Amino acid sequence: MDIQFTDEEVAFREEIQQFLRDELPDDWDPLNQGSPHSPEQLPFTKAMADKLADKGWLTLAWPEEYGGQARSIMEQTVYREEMTYWGVPGTDLGTGAIGWVGPVLMISGTEEQKSEHLPPIANAERYWCTLYSEPGSGSDLASLQTSAVRDGDDYIINGQKIWTSSGHIADWGWLAARTDPDAPKHRGISLFMLDMKSQGVTVRPIVNMAGNHEFNEVYFDNVRVPKGNLVGEENRGWYTLAVALDFERSGVGYSASARRTLETLVKYAKETERNGKPLSEDPIVRHKLAERKIEIEVSRWLSYQVAWMQSQDMVPNAEASMSKLFGTELTQKVASTGMDILGMTGQLSKGSKWAPLQGYIQRLSLSSVSSTIAAGTSEIQRDIIARRGLGLPRA
Ligand SMILES: Cc1cc2nc3c(=O)[nH]c(=O)nc-3n(C[C@H](O)[C@H](O)[C@H](O)COP(=O)(O)OP(=O)(O)OC[C@H]3O[C@@H](n4cnc5c(N)ncnc54)[C@H](O)[C@@H]3O)c2cc1C
Incomplete structure (x- = not known):
């Protein structure tokens, strides 16, 4: 693996960050947003999707003839990393529109299907x-x-x-x-x-x-x-579905959101005193945070490896499972570390005046349980790694 972001990719990351600074509300806190599809949040989710569509970023990897910008796998990875780090909703118009519906239609759809369904996805009109x-x-x-x-x-x-x-x-x-x-x-x-x-x-x-x-x-x-x-x-249909796997699936979002949470916990540890001393001076707290920092870097590089393989027209198989498995288990570990650091009040939910970080870690602890189930459970990922990565026989 040889990963070095090009000048263009670095500039693209900066462009995305500037766009988000301009477009997200001043008090935007990515960790404290409700469900993006709840009645309260949906208008904002759709407004963000519209803005991304206007920039052409919603479908940035799609060919130009279908409303995309034909950007590279590495640029997609940069885009996904930033979108997740900033907690931007609306990036997949519900579930799968950009990830697999559009890509599969481009390969297997009829001309009528493409012209009916691809433009409304690129324009953020259809969820x-x-x-x-x-x-x-x-x-x-x-x-x-x-x-x-x-x-x-x-x-x-x-x-x-x-x-x-x-x-x-x-x-x-x-x-x-x-x-x-x-x-x-x-x-x-x-x-x-x-x-x-x-x-x-x-x-x-x-x-x-x-x-x-x-x-x-x-x-x-x-x-x-x-x-x-x-x-x-x-x-x-089974084989038609499989083609969607060839599209970006690095799993870079896991490390990006874990990084945001870790930064918040580090800030909390610096600002909060327990037994007359800042939490950040407690060796157990420091070591837990350091361990998570290392794992976040590992997760990030596992995902870059997947993206890099795809950019070289290689098919990441066990590698994609490693990234998914490690990234989702990391999400749960970060939540658990947060709970340990916050102590008893960490269990309080948003709305309680004693809930630290507005109950974010409590919500993360509950919601992260499903991350090792969705999109293929950890057991299934381990089995793929055993078979395709290690050449072990089918169990
Ligand atoms: C947050 C979330 C969002 C989701 N969104 C969607 C969606 O939009 N659309 C959709 O269609 N589905 C969706 N799913 C469903 C998801 O794809 C399934 O939950 C997942 O594939 C696991 O299937 P299952 O729940 O039936 O569990 P099961 O397959 O019944 O597994 C139960 C347990 O048995 C283990 N197990 C099963 N088979 C094996 C094996 N061969 N070897 C070892 N262990 C095994 C599993 O790892 C698991 O621990 C979502 C799930 C979650 C949690």
Whole structure:
């Protein structure tokens, strides 16, 4: 690996930072924002997405013909790092719009599908959700049971999805459904674009243990999807999905947000006295903070390694899993360190006058639990590293 940011990449980072200083409110505190898709926050989330779209940054890596700027993988990495460090909402228009819906459409979509769906993403006009997981299918996604049965010019969808992030605000859904129940499980899945306003779609909220409504259950009761909304070939959905993996997936956001939290904890330790001395002089506190600092650097470099491999047209496999695994477990460790440093009052939530850092660490402790589950659990990542990184046999 040979990573050195070019002058252009350094200048781009500075441009992003200046833009954010100009555009974010003066009192912007990235650690104390509510859920970006809550009724209170959504207008701001959308306003930021509009501004990013105006700059052309929302889809900065897309080819110019689809409203992008054809920026490099390293520039995308810089962009993601800064956006996460500053806690900017609205960067993926719900879930997956920019990450995989657009990229997969560019490769596997028809011309009609591209012209209907790519411009509204580049212009921040359309929000998406991703409808993969089901109550009985998560890690083993290929076992999914939601059915899509051909009926004339439509498919009829029946079944249930769960953990659908941003399903309650999405205009469109990116749906994986079974079109051939008799085929081996990976070979009977197709991919559809679903108008979330279609008759028969019911979205029910799930509130997580941090008190946020981010994900949902989604039910389909004889929902008609026009056959023109099938993406790629029927029954080849699993393979169509896999192409999205070739896009930026460095995981640089984990170290960026951990870095922001660590800076806040360091400041707190300097400003807070316990037993007549600043916390920053307590050797246990100092050592914990130092350990997290090292891990943040490791996480950052693991993600740069993934980005660099992609920039060299290599396919990071075990490396992407290492970055995801290390980064998400780091998020939980930083939260736990915060809890240790804050002490008993660290458990108080926002709104309590005694809650240190406005209850941020308490929320992080609760919300970070899910980070090692979402987008592939830690067990699954370790298994990938064992097989593809170490060449161990399939368990
Ligand atoms: C915050 C969050 C947001 C999400 N957003 C979305 C979304 O927008 N759209 C969507 O479709 N899904 C979403 N998900 C769902 C997510 O993809 C699944 O939760 C995840 O894939 C795990 O599946 P599961 O919950 O069914 O757990 P399971 O697969 O049932 O796993 C349960 C436990 O068994 C372990 N396990 C399973 N298989 C193996 C194995 N082969 N070897 C070793 N251990 C194993 C797992 O590691 C885990 O500890 C989200 C989840 C979270 C937490």
